[in-house]
Amino acid sequence: MMSNISQDFIAFAIQKQVLKFGEFKTKAGRLSPYFFNAGLFNDGVSLLKLGEFYAETIQKSGIQFDMLYGPAYKGITLAASIAIAFAKIGHNYPYAYNRKEAKDHGEGGMIVGAPLQGRVLIIDDVISAGTSVRESIELIAQHGAYACGVAIALDRQEKGLGELSAVQEVQASYHLPVCSIANLSDLLEYASNQQDMAHHLLNIKLYRQRYGVT
Numbered sequence: 001m002m003s004n005i006s007q008d009f010i011a012f013a014i015q016k017q018v019l020k021f022g023e024f025k026t027k028a029g030r031l032s033p034y035f036f037n038a039g040l041f042n043d044g045v046s047l048l049k050l051g052e053f054y055a056e057t058i059q060k061s062g063i064q065f066d067m068l069y070g071p072a073y074k075g076i077t078l079a080a081s082i083a084i085a086f087a088k089i090g091h092n093y094p095y096a097y098n099r100k101e102a103k104d105h106g107e108g109g110m111i112v113g114a115p116l117q118g119r120v121l122i123i124d125d126v127i128s129a130g131t132s133v134r135e136s137i138e139l140i141a142q143h144g145a146y147a148c149g150v151a152i153a154l155d156r157q158e159k160g161l162g163e164l165s166a167v168q169e170v171q172a173s174y175h176l177p178v179c180s181i182a183n184l185s186d187l188l189e190y191a192s193n194q195q196d197m198a199h200h201l202l203n204i205k206l207y208r209q210r211y212g213v214t
Contacts, residue, residue, distance in 0.1 A: 002048070003052060005057060005060075005181065005191075006083075006181065006183075006186040007184040007186070007189075007190055008191045009053050009153075009181045010182050010187055011190070012049060012053075013036065013153075013154075013182075014149075015122055016026045016037060016040060016046055017040060018037055018040060018041055019035070019036050019037060019154075019187075020034065020037075021033060021034045021035075021197075021200040021203075022034075022035070022062055024144060026060065026192045027128055027129070028160075030158075030207075030211060032207060033200060033203035033204050033206075033207050034187070034200070036046065036125070036153070036154050036156075037052075038068075038074055038087070038110060038125035038126075038153055039125075040076060040080070041077075047061075047077060047080075047081040048081065048084070048085070049144050050081055050153075051078075051079070051080075051082045051083075051084055051085035052088075053153075054078070054082045054085065054123070054151055054204070055082055055086050055187070056086035057151065057179055057180070057181045058082070058105050058121070058125050058151050058179060061100055061151070061177065061179035062180075063121060063148060063149040063151070063179060064146050064148065065093075065095075065118075065119045065120065065121035065149065066093075066117065066118030066119045066120070067072060067093055067094045067096065067114055067116070067117070067118060067119075067120055067121070067123050067138060068082055068083055068093055068095040068096075068097060068120075068123055069095065069096050069097065069098075069116065069121065069122050069123065069140060069147075069163075070096075070097045070122075070123045070124070071097065071098060071122070071124060071132050071135065071136050072097055072098050072099065072100050074122050074124070074125050075097060075122075075123050075124050075125075076097040076131075078123045078124070078125065079095040079096075079097060079123045080095060080111055080164070082095075082123060083095040093145060094113070094114030095111030095113055095114060095212075096111050096112065096113035096114045096115070096116055097111075097113055098110050098111055098112070098136075098139060099111075099112060106126055110139065111139075111143065115145065116140055116141070116143035116144070116145040117143075117145045118137075118145055119145075119146065119148035120140045120145050120146065120148060121148055121149050121150070121151060122136045122137070122140075122149070122150045122151070123150075123152075123153075124150065124152050125152060125153045125154070125165040126152055126153065126154050126155075126156065126162075127150070127152055127155070127178070129160065129166060129168050130160070130166050130169055130170050130173070133150055133170050133174070133176075134174075135137050135175060136175075140210045147174070147176060148176070148177075149176050149177040149178065149179070150170060150176055150177075150178045150179075151178075151179050151180075152167075152178065152180045152181075153176070153180065153181050153182070154180060154181065154182055154183065155167050155180035155182070155183035155184065156181050156183075156184055157184040157185065157208075157212055157213055158184070158208070158211040158212055158213065159211050159212070159213055163213070164213065165213040167180070168213060184204075184208060184212065187204065188201065188204055188205065188208070191204060192202060196213050
């Protein structure tokens with residue numbers, strides 16, 4: 001059975017129209033029956049709740065970390081919201097994010113926020129091709145720190161270039177734990193309990209049969 005946090009998150013994402021159903025072309029050229037756009041968590045209440053979902057998931061994962069890092073651009077607000085959520089429950093973690101282009105005036109550099117040090121937890125919305133994670137790992141290492149894990153909102157659990165999913169490829173290539181608030185299995189479980197989602201449930205099942213990982 002799905003944990004309450006996953007079920008609550010999926011319901012919240014649908015309510016905010018962050019999670020939509022229909023026919024959407026992915027970066028890989030596949031026609032997906034659902035689409036997840038974390039950029040639509042675009043108001044104060046939504047970001048606060050999102051940060052709390054992440055914080056609870058990270059705590060349950062057991063990943064040990066010293067600070068948060070959100071790659072530009074979506075990762076910036078995600079990391080900030082998670083830092084605030086943790087502060088509300090008595091854990092004051094520093095966070096940082098990168099600039100897309102290095103600043104050549106003022107304080108300069110690529111990193112904004114706290115200095116990268118110790119165990120750094122990378123925050124993102126999804127892992128599509130793993131490019132953002134790889135770049136983040138390299139940037140963190142360049143500053144003398146090291147990536148200790150990745151936290152994402154949704155794991156699509158579908159094949160990447162080979163038989164592994166993007167998340168599995170990151171885990172295998174970098175030996176990093178990856179935690180997600182919800183995944184495709186959770187979405188299927190949620191849809192199976194909603195009478196008005198029967199059509200979407202069938203399409204998601206067919207999509208998983210074709211592209212899903214075991």
